[in-house]
Amino acid sequence: METRTATTKADFETAARLQVDFNTEYNYPVPPADELAGHLSRLVENGDTTVMLIGEPAVGHGITRFRVQTMADELEAYLAELYVVPDRRGQGLGTVLLQAIIDEAKARGATNMDLGTSEDDKSARALYEKFGFDNHEGRGSGPRSLFYEKEL
Amino acid sequence: METRTATTKADFETAARLQVDFNTEYNYPVPPADELAGHLSRLVENGDTTVMLIGEPAVGHGITRFRVQTMADELEAYLAELYVVPDRRGQGLGTVLLQAIIDEAKARGATNMDLGTSEDDKSARALYEKFGFDNHEGRGSGPRSLFYEKEL
Numbered sequence: 001m002e003t004r005t006a007t008t009k010a011d012f013e014t015a016a017r018l019q020v021d022f023n024t025e026y027n028y029p030v031p032p033a034d035e036l037a038g039h040l041s042r043l044v045e046n047g048d049t050t051v052m053l054i055g056e057p058a059v060g061h062g063i064t065r066f067r068v069q070t071m072a073d074e075l076e077a078y079l080a081e082l083y084v085v086p087d088r089r090g091q092g093l094g095t096v097l098l099q100a101i102i103d104e105a106k107a108r109g110a111t112n113m114d115l116g117t118s119e120d121d122k123s124a125r126a127l128y129e130k131f132g133f134d135n136h137e138g139r140g141s142g143p144r145s146l147f148y149e150k151e152l
Numbered sequence: 153m154e155t156r157t158a159t160t161k162a163d164f165e166t167a168a169r170l171q172v173d174f175n176t177e178y179n180y181p182v183p184p185a186d187e188l189a190g191h192l193s194r195l196v197e198n199g200d201t202t203v204m205l206i207g208e209p210a211v212g213h214g215i216t217r218f219r220v221q222t223m224a225d226e227l228e229a230y231l232a233e234l235y236v237v238p239d240r241r242g243q244g245l246g247t248v249l250l251q252a253i254i255d256e257a258k259a260r261g262a263t264n265m266d267l268g269t270s271e272d273d274k275s276a277r278a279l280y281e282k283f284g285f286d287n288h289e290g291r292g293s294g295p296r297s298l299f300y301e302k303e304l
Contacts, residue, residue, distance in 0.1 A: 019223075026289075027290060028290075031224060039223070039224065042225075043220065043222070046220075048219065049222075067200065067217065068198075070192075070201070070215055070232040071181075071188065072183060073191055073194075077304070081222065105304055106304045110304050111303065111304050112301065112302070112304060113302050113304055114268075114300060114302070115299075115300050116266075116297045116298065116300070117297070117298055117300060118294070118295045118296075118298070119295040120295035121295075125298070125300075128302075131302065132302050132303075133301065133302040134301060134302065135299065135301075137178075137270045138180075142270070143270045143271040143272035143273075144271040145269070145270060145271070145298070145299040145300075145301070146268065146269055146270070146271055146277070146296065146297070146298065146299060147266065147267075147268055147287065147299040148266060148268070148269060148277075148287050148297075149264065149265070149285065149286060149287075150264070150266070150280075150284050150286065151263065151284075152229070152257060152258045152262050152264060152265055
């Protein structure tokens with residue numbers, strides 16, 4: 001299955017539509033798809049974001065954010081979103097998509113990637129752990145690392 | 153206890169020294185303090201970072217990173233670091249420091265703040281939860297949100 005980074009208006013509209021489906025499925029707030037497409041396009045244009053698509057027509061997407069690390073003059077990547085449409089799950093598309101995202105992040109020079117995911121999302125956690133993502137402080141054997149959030 | 157944002161070379165040297173103490177205490181990799189001071193100064197100059205200090209001489213610090221949100225044209229804040237020296241803990245300094253960090257983030261226009269912390273760090277978690285930080289997907293009653301990380 002082919003992957004590609006979103007570059008055209010049609011690509012961003014596709015990614016936005018997939019993201020709206022994602023948010024709807026998980027009961028997150030749903031932005032208007034046309035506004036989100038424009039927003040994603042601007043993020044990519046401004047240089048700190050990659051939007052990856054899989055399939056033609058696309059059946060999954062990922063959004064990665066980049067910035068200089070707090071402790072070192074190297075890039076870190078944050079996997080903000082990863083989604084495969086429900087009827088194509090369990091067919092290895094997440095693996096192909098995440099591999100493409102990691103390859104692209106490494107090509108940009110990122111040396112670290114992090115993400116937050118739900119404790120009860122066993123398939124997502126299995127995917128991340130297969131790629132070596134670790135949920136423990138100090139990696140492997142320490143206490144787990146928890147993700148906290150607050151509206152300001 | 154007074155708080156202030158780091159602006160001078162001496163401020164960044166102080167913050168770097170505190171950060172080195174932090175990393176040493178928690179067995180994280182320890183960058184050279186002079187390199188870290190320069191790096192933090194550049195991050196602040198480039199506009200996506202705040203370094204907050206508490207006390208004179210400083211006995212704690214926080215580092216906050218900002219970027220445009222993935223889903224909306226608003227800023228999000230990531231609390232990358234928060235530290236109070238061991239012999240001044242339990243005196244409410246973390247509360248004063250975190251309040252100053254949140255106030256400054258709101259003043260910059262951030263509408264969301266997130267962070268990762270260790271499951272076994274009860275005092276840090278109690279502090280964050282006192283301020284309304286939530287570790288659950290969908291807030292309050294959903295499954296917990298876990299923080300995963302991987303070297304690339």
